[in-house]
Amino acid sequence: MIIATTPAQLIEALKPLHGDIGLVMTMGALHEGHLSLVEAARAESDHVVVSIYVNPLQFGPGEDFDAYPRDLEGDVAKLDGVDVVFAPTDEAMYPRNPLVRIDPGPVATVLEGKTRPTHFAGVLQVVHKVFNLVRPHAAWFGQKDAQQLALIRTMVADLNMPLDIRAVPIKRESSGLAMSSRNTYLSQTEKEQALALSRALEAGKRVALDGGSASQTLAVARESLTHAPGVKMDYLELVDRDTFMPLTESGNGLLVTAAWVGSTRLIDNLEVVIG
Amino acid sequence: MIIATTPAQLIEALKPLHGDIGLVMTMGALHEGHLSLVEAARAESDHVVVSIYVNPLQFGPGEDFDAYPRDLEGDVAKLDGVDVVFAPTDEAMYPRNPLVRIDPGPVATVLEGKTRPTHFAGVLQVVHKVFNLVRPHAAWFGQKDAQQLALIRTMVADLNMPLDIRAVPIKRESSGLAMSSRNTYLSQTEKEQALALSRALEAGKRVALDGGSASQTLAVARESLTHAPGVKMDYLELVDRDTFMPLTESGNGLLVTAAWVGSTRLIDNLEVVIG
Structure with missing residues (x-):
């Protein structure tokens, strides 16, 4: 497994891979929910890329960006059958404050978007960037973040992005608690x-x-x-x-x-x- | 030369092409300026795709969308060494009013953007879509639309789009008038x-x-x-x-x-x- 920390390293790591690449995007702190995404991607892809990145753009002021659990080593140890882990630095992802951005539109203003008004714009920006860097045949997302999933599907359709979006059901503890x-x-x-x-x-x-x-x-x-x-x-x-x-x-x-x-x-x- | 009028036809037409695809995006009414873009693309690509589409999203109310010259047959006759012409219908490009859009940011609010406030958002939306459909190694644009060129470069950088943007100098009549x-x-x-x-x-x-x-x-x-x-x-x-x-x-x-x-x-x- 190769760990790439910059877009250039990622592109280099992808070069020798032939066939369909499946993508799973995460913010790390991996649990069974994430691993079910990786498993689904493996079943339908020749190679799998997992991104691990706590994206500052999707956190609002006063949210848990600083507190969000980070353990790259522990996360990597949980991954099996993954070709490349993309764990970029903030500087590599955002060499400048982006001028051109994704406008997530009306669906981003309700529910999660009401409480977190800049959240989905930040999500779509990073998802879009990683789609362009990895160029996967498909990307797997959890049904847990249902509104995010809907917005990503909308973005892919409205911008003719060349990949499929697959949903994976919520993983729950035996108690019923959704894993997070x-x-x-x-x-x-x-x-x-x-x-x-x-x-x-x-x-x-x-x-x-x-x-x-x-x-x-x-x-x-x-x-x-x-x-x-x-x-x-x-x-x-x-x-x-x-x-x-x-x-x-x-x-x-x-x-x-x-x-x-x-x-x-x-x-x-x-x-x-x-x- | 294949003429594709839907994204599906375009993707079908691109399938047998191997090697680097160069892209030239136009609104038709082709003149020597456009043809110099095609020539530049041919010199550095295995195949060339030219899009001809009068994109409604980049025209404001009261602008010349209806009057804009349209002559697909005449345009196609001017093209040489082009593999695919993509001349989509509005329905094929925008099956719905797009919900997720490109936010062109501050550079789109000055100069052309001041007089034409929705222009560059419309330009970037269609450019983005065609980039995703054609997946070229590079796209050639005229220096004539200098602000558009700068915004496209910014979009490609900020969204990590996997292609190069090349500029071609303005073509002028012998009188000095910029071709348009x-x-x-x-x-x-x-x-x-x-x-x-x-x-x-x-x-x-x-x-x-x-x-x-x-x-x-x-x-x-x-x-x-x-x-x-x-x-x-x-x-x-x-x-x-x-x-x-x-x-x-x-x-x-x-x-x-x-x-x-x-x-x-x-x-x-x-x-x-x-x-």
């Missing part, structure tokens, strides 16, 4: 309190399965999360799976939520079908 | 009046060659254009060649101008060295 690098911030008590997110989504899903309407589904899920101890809801919404606009009638929906557990902000989502 | 598809709008009288643009730039250049300062160079060029009959100056500025910010001291400068001759808006530019 940010779970390392949680105390044992908080980890139990955090189960309220997945429980609220499941409560909503049961309503939908029983033939409940969109508003009934949403109300039950919100009620569940609102009364959970130690949890402060940021949002819990029922949206259309593709457009991320509110789903008020029947259709393929996604219950999406973000909440603070102590000082840690967590997200989760669950597919539901209304009607 | 929009020259077809000009009456014979207007064509003579339009010489005021290149004359003003040349007047400024003589001042610079004689050791004049930035402000002297600019003043003489402006004075020349301001008093030219039948011409209404939009702007005439002296800018840094790379940043397009005003050049007030010594350095590699560019005299850039836009002016209306009758109802036709023309642009021109000329390199000058101050100090």
Whole structure:
């Protein structure tokens, strides 16, 4: 496995590789969710590149950019069957403050984008750069970051980027907690309190399965999360799976939520079908 | 020569081509300026793709999108040694109003961008899309659209796009008039009046060659254009060649101008060295 820390090193490392390259982009602090992405990429690619980069552009002021867990050595040890790890420095990724940027558009202004107004512009900038550097046949992303996934698909379509975007289901602890690098911030008590997110989504899903309407589904899920101890809801919404606009009638929906557990902000989502 | 009118047809036409693909993007109404780009691309590429597309996104309300000359058959007849012409329909290029867009940043707000506030966002969107569809080793652009060229270079650098951008000098009539598809709008009288643009730039250049300062160079060029009959100056500025910010001291400068001759808006530019 080659570890490249600059675009030039990456391009050099890719030269001898022939065939389809699969890409998995991460911010490190790898858990089973990431490893399931790598596995999916390996199954459909001749070679796999994993990027490990805590992208400053996608963190807002007061967010956890400095605190975000970084352990390149530990991460690399977890990777198997990966040809190249791209772990660039900030200077290599952003030799200057970029002048030309990706404008993520309206989907970036709702839900996560409301609380984190510059987040998705930063995500799309780095995703775009790494797509161009690696030139993969496909890239694998987790369904956990559902809105990010939708925006990346939109970018690829609107800019005719030459690759496929593949989604991999959320990996959960046996408790139901969605795996996240940010779970390392949680105390044992908080980890139990955090189960309220997945429980609220499941409560909503049961309503939908029983033939409940969109508003009934949403109300039950919100009620569940609102009364959970130690949890402060940021949002819990029922949206259309593709457009991320509110789903008020029947259709393929996604219950999406973000909440603070102590000082840690967590997200989760669950597919539901209304009607 | 294959003429592709959809991205799918283009990708199909590119499949059998091996080696380096050179790209020339045009809006058609081809003149010697365009053909010099094609020739430059041929000299350094195994294959050449020419796009011919009047991109609606780069025209503002009240501009000449409808009037812009279109003659695909005539254009194709002028092309020699070109493998593929990409002449897409609007529906093929923009199956929907794009949600994710290129934000061209600060350089797009001055000069051309001041008069045409949405112009460069539209240019970069279509350039970006065609780069992704053709995946050329290099693309050739005319120095005539100097600000466009600077923005495309900035986009390629800031987004790590995997190609080289090459500039080709302005082609001029023997009179000095910069070649432009929009020259077809000009009456014979207007064509003579339009010489005021290149004359003003040349007047400024003589001042610079004689050791004049930035402000002297600019003043003489402006004075020349301001008093030219039948011409209404939009702007005439002296800018840094790379940043397009005003050049007030010594350095590699560019005299850039836009002016209306009758109802036709023309642009021109000329390199000058101050100090």
